[in-house]
Amino acid sequence: MHTQVGRGGGWRRQLIAVGAVTSLALLAACSNGTSSSGGSKSSGSAAALTGDCAQYQAYAGHAGTKVTMFASILSPESDSLQTSWKQFSTCTGITISYEGSNDFESQLPVRVNGGNAPDLAVIPQPGLLAQMVKTGKVVKPPAQTVTNEDKWAPIWKTYGSVNGTFYAAPMSANMKSLVWYSPKAFSAAGYKVPTTWADLMKLSDTIAKAGKNKPWCGGLASGTATGWPATDWLEEIVLGKYGGDVYDQWVNHTVKFSDPKIIAAMNVLQGWMHNPAWVNGGFGGVSTIASTTFQDAGSPILTGKCSMLQQASFYEAQWPKGTKVGPSGDIWAFKLPAADPSVSDPVEGGGEFVAAFSDRPEVQAVQNYLSTAAWATSRIKVAPGWVSANQGVDPAVYTDPVDQLSAKYLTDPAATFRFDASDLMPAAIGSGKEWSEFTAWFSNNQSVAKTASNIDGAWPQ
Structure with a gap:
């Protein structure tokens, strides 16, 4: 998930304050009138x-x-x-009256x-979108939004659709498959960036045995x-162990959590982020991962108390002002x-989708604008750590190195790309x-078997 920052969207979710409400009450000298391509109907x-x-x-x-x-x-x-x-x-x-909440997923329904x-x-989460569509309250997007969506790769339209009907245009994309680290610390210790899973695990063991810090932190x-x-x-x-087909079957529950393949994957995670010798640098033992906020999770890298954090591209926004991010x-x-x-x-990537619960002309105007490459470009210029898969965006617009890195992988036609599974479930x-x-x-420290069984048991019929 998200939350961009999420997780989620979310970029899930993202971020430090809880439930910030802001209103942009900016007035312009415009009178009522008709709109042209890209806008919405008016009188x-x-x-x-x-x-x-x-x-x-x-x-x-x-x-x-006001919208x-x-x-x-x-x-x-x-x-x-909001600046965008x-x-x-x-x-x-x-006026776009914006409200953000850390309880969004529970409060929206x-x-x-x-x-x-x-x-x-x-x-x-496309899964949450499907839940909202079932209420009958989601309004299909206007024709111009549908046309604008064609600037995205076709797979993104499927993520914004429910039972084959398109409801929500993609707004953002994020790269999940990243590991954050300190190049200076790696260089000083003589560590090389691993390019295979075996090398990553070997490096983790090497760091742990050196005894200066823990290789991993998390929240x-x-x-x-x-x-x-x-x-x-x-x-x-x-995804990295079995590829896209098994991943897709897991998303639709053809392959259950209790399936030997998923149990094996959970055991890999158990040996990685449940390893008391490897985590939770700067915070304590394994159990502190559950109580540490995801926003704070990477801070011990800057103080030398942990070496790595697996988190999405949107995590860049969490580094303190003045932190130099780059190779x-x-x-x-x-x-x-x-x-x-x-x-x-x-x-693995994530993203966010704009769904409407009103078809008022001003709502459609905002909906249309947010689906354009022009808005995406505006957002990119003011938001390091934010990426769009809108193909109408000039790649030269990205000046942030993490955004460039993310866009490289998100647009790689040879990659085995899949959307965040929990967002699809x-x-x-x-x-x-x-x-x-x-x-x-x-x-x-609940067991792998019990965790898997409890999730399978809750799957909707």
């Missing part, structure tokens, strides 16, 4: 927008309106999100079922989304190797029982 005639605002003419005619948006994206990530549409809001006069749905929701705490980072760890192993900097990342070298370049599992069971696995 009357819109005054012509000039200067820098001319690019938003398609969305004119809705001055003085509410709910997501799991928290500050500081949400700060750049500031000019759009100023020029069109549409409550609000929708209680008749208090937001106009737009940024959903990081699962994320409000009501607590547990999601551990689901990512297992997903990386399943020769304070922090950098390498691709997590495949658990089985026969699997061709496994890449039914919401009761992927953003529910799996999170709680994985948390118990780490916090209470």
